[in-house]
Amino acid sequence: MPAILGQSIFDGGLGFPAMVVHRDALEHNVATMAAFVRDHGMELAPHAKTHMSPEISALQLGAGAWGLTVATTRQAQVVRGFGVGRILVANQIVDPAGLAWAAGELAGDPGFEFLSFADSAAGVDLLARHAGARPFRVLVELGHEGGRAGCRTLSGLLEVVAHVQRTPGVELAGIAGYEGGLKSSEEVRKYLHLLQEAVEHVRVKNPILSVGGSQWFDVIGRELVATQARILLRSGAYVTHDDGYYRERTPFNRIEGELRPALEVWAHVLSTPEPGLAIVGMGKRDAPYDEGLPIPRRGGVTIMKMQDQHTVVRADGLKPGDLLAFGISHPCTAFDKWRVLPLVDRDYRVVDTISTNF
Amino acid sequence: MPAILGQSIFDGGLGFPAMVVHRDALEHNVATMAAFVRDHGMELAPHAKTHMSPEISALQLGAGAWGLTVATTRQAQVVRGFGVGRILVANQIVDPAGLAWAAGELAGDPGFEFLSFADSAAGVDLLARHAGARPFRVLVELGHEGGRAGCRTLSGLLEVVAHVQRTPGVELAGIAGYEGGLKSSEEVRKYLHLLQEAVEHVRVKNPILSVGGSQWFDVIGRELVATQARILLRSGAYVTHDDGYYRERTPFNRIEGELRPALEVWAHVLSTPEPGLAIVGMGKRDAPYDEGLPIPRRGGVTIMKMQDQHTVVRADGLKPGDLLAFGISHPCTAFDKWRVLPLVDRDYRVVDTISTNF
Numbered sequence: 010m011p012a013i014l015g016q017s018i019f020d021g022g023l024g025f026p027a028m029v030v031h032r033d034a035l036e037h038n039v040a041t042m043a044a045f046v047r048d049h050g051m052e053l054a055p056h057a058k059t060h061m062s063p064e065i066s067a068l069q070l071g072a073g074a075w076g077l078t079v080a081t082t083r084q085a086q087v088v089r090g091f092g093v094g095r096i097l098v099a100n101q102i103v104d105p106a107g108l109a110w111a112a113g114e115l116a117g118d119p120g121f122e123f124l125s126f127a128d129s130a131a132g133v134d135l136l137a138r139h140a141g142a143r144p145f146r147v148l149v150e151l152g153h154e155g156g157r158a159g160c161r162t163l164s165g166l167l168e169v170v171a172h173v174q175r176t177p178g179v180e181l182a183g184i185a186g187y188e189g190g191l192k193s194s195e196e197v198r199k200y201l202h203l204l205q206e207a208v209e210h211v212r213v214k215n216p217i218l219s220v221g222g223s224q225w226f227d228v229i230g231r232e233l234v235a236t237q238a239r240i241l242l243r244s245g246a247y248v249t250h251d252d253g254y255y256r257e258r259t260p261f262n263r264i265e266g267e268l269r270p271a272l273e274v275w276a277h278v279l280s281t282p283e284p285g286l287a288i289v290g291m292g293k294r295d296a297p298y299d300e301g302l303p304i305p306r307r308g309g310v311t312i313m314k315m316q317d318q319h320t321v322v323r324a325d326g327l328k329p330g331d332l333l334a335f336g337i338s339h340p341c342t343a344f345d346k347w348r349v350l351p352l353v354d355r356d357y358r359v360v361d362t363i364s365t366n367f
Numbered sequence: 368m369p370a371i372l373g374q375s376i377f378d379g380g381l382g383f384p385a386m387v388v389h390r391d392a393l394e395h396n397v398a399t400m401a402a403f404v405r406d407h408g409m410e411l412a413p414h415a416k417t418h419m420s421p422e423i424s425a426l427q428l429g430a431g432a433w434g435l436t437v438a439t440t441r442q443a444q445v446v447r448g449f450g451v452g453r454i455l456v457a458n459q460i461v462d463p464a465g466l467a468w469a470a471g472e473l474a475g476d477p478g479f480e481f482l483s484f485a486d487s488a489a490g491v492d493l494l495a496r497h498a499g500a501r502p503f504r505v506l507v508e509l510g511h512e513g514g515r516a517g518c519r520t521l522s523g524l525l526e527v528v529a530h531v532q533r534t535p536g537v538e539l540a541g542i543a544g545y546e547g548g549l550k551s552s553e554e555v556r557k558y559l560h561l562l563q564e565a566v567e568h569v570r571v572k573n574p575i576l577s578v579g580g581s582q583w584f585d586v587i588g589r590e591l592v593a594t595q596a597r598i599l600l601r602s603g604a605y606v607t608h609d610d611g612y613y614r615e616r617t618p619f620n621r622i623e624g625e626l627r628p629a630l631e632v633w634a635h636v637l638s639t640p641e642p643g644l645a646i647v648g649m650g651k652r653d654a655p656y657d658e659g660l661p662i663p664r665r666g667g668v669t670i671m672k673m674q675d676q677h678t679v680v681r682a683d684g685l686k687p688g689d690l691l692a693f694g695i696s697h698p699c700t701a702f703d704k705w706r707v708l709p710l711v712d713r714d715y716r717v718v719d720t721i722s723t724n725f
Binding site for chain 1: 379380381382383384416438439440441458459461462463464465467468486487489490493510512514515516517518519635636637638639640641646648650651652656657674675676677679686687688699700703704706725
């Protein structure tokens with residue numbers, strides 16, 4: 010890949026299929042989100058599970074992000090390896106190997122900030138059992154019916170808060186929630202008000218209230234404006250946006266501004282075995298398919314199905330060797346299919362490489 | 368990972384989620400398939416796209432495989448890096464960068480054998496344009512209606528055969544097909560007979576007839592027994608088998624013998640936010656979900672949905688920190704989620720590591 014630095018991806022040095030990252034769109038999205046949280050008095054802990062890339066992490070931190078969010082302690086270890094000083098694990102951590110690692114990092118670096126979620130006394134006790142010299146700082150998680158983890162009621166949450174406060178080895182840092190699975194801004198609004206009520210019960214200095222997702226941050230910015238807590242937003246997918254799932258759901262469909270799709274897959278037509286039928290050399294190994302199939306950039310191309318290494322399309326006028334471009338839907342299952350991606354300028358010249366570490 | 372060599376995966380050194388490979392099952396499957404092709408007078412070119420692992424490739428070649436099949440020239444480059452001397456790319460290659468690489472490898476190593484498919488004059492001409500000192504050896508591909516690539520008629524195939532034979536830079540090696548998408552043994556039987564008819568038209572010494580898949584090799588072994596051509600079987604998924612898709616479809620449901628599921632994912636219960644509901648720390652990043660969801664080993668556990676990093680299950684009696692095991696469905700979308708997997712013995716002691724290179 011470094012061999013094609015400075016060349017166009019069409020100059021013959023790059024093999025296909027290839028997923029490229031558009032630099033302009035990436036930098037635009039990083040700047041747009043940094044401005045959004047600043048304008049709304051929030052802080053950003055971008056979810057690095059989306060990309061797991063040192064280069065993109067550096068861009069996000071360079072634009073003022075508080076630190077990075079991850080989903081697992083394995084991801085925490087990876088981004089710690091990027092040199093990140095503040096990590097939020099957006100889950101209750103129960104993994105002994107992961108907790109041992111985290112306790113070691115906390116002991117070894119007094120400046121390291123490490124936060125994780127808790128939603129039960131059992132979870133708090135697991136943390137406490139592995140704590141070292143410095144306590145594990147936790148955000149007690151409020152969930153909602155039909156959601157994922159998190160206490161289901163305010164009273165249940167307050168019990169966990171109390172349990173944290175009387176347990177050595179853990180320390181209360183605030184409250185967390187996840188609104189990404191809710192279906193309407195009205196549902197989000199109600200849930201945010203519950204979170205706000207919860208954080209008012211947290212008697213610590215500068216409590217944190219962390220919320221996440223790339224679908225409702227407009228409602229978050231509006232509804233939590235008067236909250237005394239520090240709002241830590243965990244949006245991840247915004248960074249590359251997409252041409253499918255998030256294109257339909259981004260808050261910028263409701264507010265001024267825009268995100269731009271930064272990911273694109275290029276693949277060859279391998280075969281045109283019947284009139285109007287083409288087999289494209291891009292498959293489930295190369296592009297996401299879980300929240301919508303890739304989006305052909307060329308009109309008149311319809312995806313019939315995706316297989317491990319192939320996409321069967323209906324289209325006229327294609328021949329073997331033709332290159333087709335596709336937008337993607339769902340960045341989180343796009344990056345994890347590639348170890349290295351070319352970063353390209355508007356002329357598809359490779360200006361750098363984006364690496365991932367899943 | 369090397370740090371836990373010799374330890375049990377439950378000793379605390381390994382973080383979860385983790386996908387493990389069972390050594391006994393892996394070795395059993397490699398030996399079973401090697402015996403099957405030997406007993407049926409066939410040769411095996413296992414599809415390495417399934418695992419893209421140097422360790423598993425070495426096992427397959429050590430058991431007598433002819434060489435390896437891959438789907439793309441990028442995969443060919445990777446397995447060439449494993450030291451493989453015979454590679455079959457089971458596609459028409461149209462990628463200039465890939466063809467340039469292949470021509471260079473052929474020129475640089477007189478012992479290197481490299482085969483690929485062709486199903487059109489345009490594809491043959493693309494090969495010819497990139498050929499170096501040694502010609503590209505091709506298998507002309509016969510497809511079928513509703514299938515993927517490949518000529519749709521015998522007369523169309525014979526035209527491509529003739530085109531190969533009059534084109535400098537390419538050399539006819541035989542015929543290829545793919546029966547994996549057919550729905551019944553009767554359909555497979557008819558298609559195999561067409562392939563057999565096609566290969567009889569190939570006037571080269573020891574023509575190859577390559578077929579693939581892990582669903583119909585019993586029919587292939589039975590129907591092609593009298594063929595003069597060398598039968599090169601491209602099965603890939605057999606090597607780890609599974610608890611879902613291939614468990615239902617393996618020929619060993621019809622013939623004597625068995626394959627054993629070699630892949631298993633272990634993950635923690637992260638949270639039990641409601642009675643009977645558990646959030647498991649295994650998601651689309653960790654286990655396949657495209658041809659059936661993971662299969663819980665523990666009774667009474669029902670998967671409701673999988674998200675990027677989580678699986679929501681219905682089950683009673685679970686608590687945070689419990690470990691659950693899952694079989695998987697579809698090996699090809701299992702391996703590509705991991706860079707390193709522990710190889711374990713019956714007591715889950717880590718005896719080696721399996722690496723992948725996607």
